[in-house]
Amino acid sequence: MTTLVTGGRGFVGRHLVDQLLADGERVIMYNRDYSVDPRAGVVAVLGELFDIPRLADTLRTYEVDRIIHTAGQSHPALSIELPVTTFAANADGTLAVYEAARMTGVRRIVFFSSECALGNISEPGPITEDVKPAPTTVYGVTKVAGELLGSAYNSLYGMEIVSLRITEVYGPGLWMPSLLGDMIRAGLRGETFTLESGGDHGFQFVHVEDVATAARLAANTKTLTQQAYFVSGGDRMTVCETAELLAKYLLDAHFDIGPGYLPDWDRQVQFDLSCSTRDLGYEPAWELEKGLQSQIEWIRSTEQR
Numbered sequence: 001m002t003t004l005v006t007g008g009r010g011f012v013g014r015h016l017v018d019q020l021l022a023d024g025e026r027v028i029m030y031n032r033d034y035s036v037d038p039r040a041g042v043v044a045v046l047g048e049l050f051d052i053p054r055l056a057d058t059l060r061t062y063e064v065d066r067i068i069h070t071a072g073q074s075h076p077a078l079s080i081e082l083p084v085t086t087f088a089a090n091a092d093g094t095l096a097v098y099e100a101a102r103m104t105g106v107r108r109i110v111f112f113s114s115e116c117a118l119g120n121i122s123e124p125g126p127i128t129e130d131v132k133p134a135p136t137t138v139y140g141v142t143k144v145a146g147e148l149l150g151s152a153y154n155s156l157y158g159m160e161i162v163s164l165r166i167t168e169v170y171g172p173g174l175w176m177p178s179l180l181g182d183m184i185r186a187g188l189r190g191e192t193f194t195l196e197s198g199g200d201h202g203f204q205f206v207h208v209e210d211v212a213t214a215a216r217l218a219a220n221t222k223t224l225t226q227q228a229y230f231v232s233g234g235d236r237m238t239v240c241e242t243a244e245l246l247a248k249y250l251l252d253a254h255f256d257i258g259p260g261y262l263p264d265w266d267r268q269v270q271f272d273l274s275c276s277t278r279d280l281g282y283e284p285a286w287e288l289e290k291g292l293q294s295q296i297e298w299i300r301s302t303e304q305r
Contacts (some may be wrong), residue, residue, distance in 0.1 A: 003219065004028040004064045004106075006049065006097060007071030008042075009035055011174050012112070016068060016212040017042065023216070028062050030055065030071070049093030055100040066108035068215050069097050072142075075176055076116050077264060079139035090142030098153050098161065110218045113147050113163040113228060115204075115268055116140035125236075125269030129165070129228050136266055151227050162218050164211075167232035167271065171208035171291060172298035179239070179262075180205070180292075183246055184299050187253030197260035199240040204271055206233040207286035207294070217280040225279055230271040233284045233291070245289060249296055 003020055007013040008029030020027050021041050029037060029044045037044045043062060047054040049071060058064070072090040073079065079086035094111065101109055119134035121127060135141045143165075150161030170180045186193035214231040237245070239262070243255040261267055276282040286294075 002026040002028065002063055002065050004030055004059065004062070004067045006030045006067065006069045008044075009033065010070055010074070011176070012169060012208055012211050012215075013070045014173060015171075015208050016070065016215055019209075019212045019216055026062075028058065028064060030058060032071075049089070050096045052096050052100050052103075055096065056103050059100060059104040059106055064104075064106055066110070066219050067097060067101055067106060068110045068219055069094065070112050070215075072112070073139070076114075076137050076139040077177075079137050079142075080264065083138040086138050087142055090139070091145040094142075094146040095149055098149060098159070102153065102157050102159065107158070108160045108219060109150070109162070110215050111146050111150055111161060111163045112215075113143045113165045114140065115165055115167045115232075115271070116266060117143040117147060117165060118266070118268065120266050121268045123269070126272040127269060128272045129226060129230060129275055140266075147228055154227065160224065161227070162224055163228040164214055164218060164231045165228055166211055166214075167204045167206050167230075169208055169211055170205050171295055173208065174295070179203075180242070180295065181299065183243065183255070184250065184296055185303070187246060187250030188296070188300055188303060190252040190254075192254040192256055193243070195239070195257045195262075197258045198262040199238060199257040199259045201239050201260075201262045201265060202236050202268065203239070203242070204232040204236045204268075205288055205291070206231060206284065207291040210284045210286050213285070214276070214280065214282045217282050221280050223279045226275065229276045229280060229282075230273055231276060231282065232271050232273065233286065233288060234273075235288055236270045237288065246292060246296075249293060
């Protein structure tokens, strides 16, 4: 089996490639930045998502069986500052991936959507995938666009595009700005982490290895009954509860976090994973406490270099 991973050098992409290789698969990494990967079973291809001829040629040349599409602008806050760039990368880029696949007969695509597609959730949780999307950011809009385009391509062209609505991802290898990363780095330095408000804001964090596992399962399953599935960790934690948990492992940490909610972040509730378990066989394997320890150790090792 040959899988093309867009964004294979990214945060989730690197973990996903490792898992695919461990399964004995051949992996084609399609990235906008040049790279040479020494691992057996990996072919690195340089290309832009919007370059449909290049992407289609890659799919044909390497006889790709399915695509896991992780590439794109992956930070909701950046989309507020860079709306046009975000739309071009995430919406136009995703459409190009779908079209190249259609042209070359690749039917199964796993699209990385997001909880941000839903916007602010007012109804009590846990919620299922049939909740109506109402994105509040350009990033969220691009994820809804990817889901709807996938549904249209499935209906019109007999494709099998499945969307994973992924919650806040954490774990080793996360270089981009993140709330958890900032809290851990402050704790490791013995600095006070301060937020004027946000202590009541809830997150359903998901470990990067669980996300990679869900993507592999979605690429392989024959029992798709819907177009979108939730992928998250099991527990929902507020920022204050997360700080209390981190303090167990960061003995010099000090957290000064006010009540209320985080500005520019969607307010969401517990996600029901029953459909993901039923159809994909997905269940989160990383408890938050174990996962936080893995991220702390990774950040500690990088800070000491």
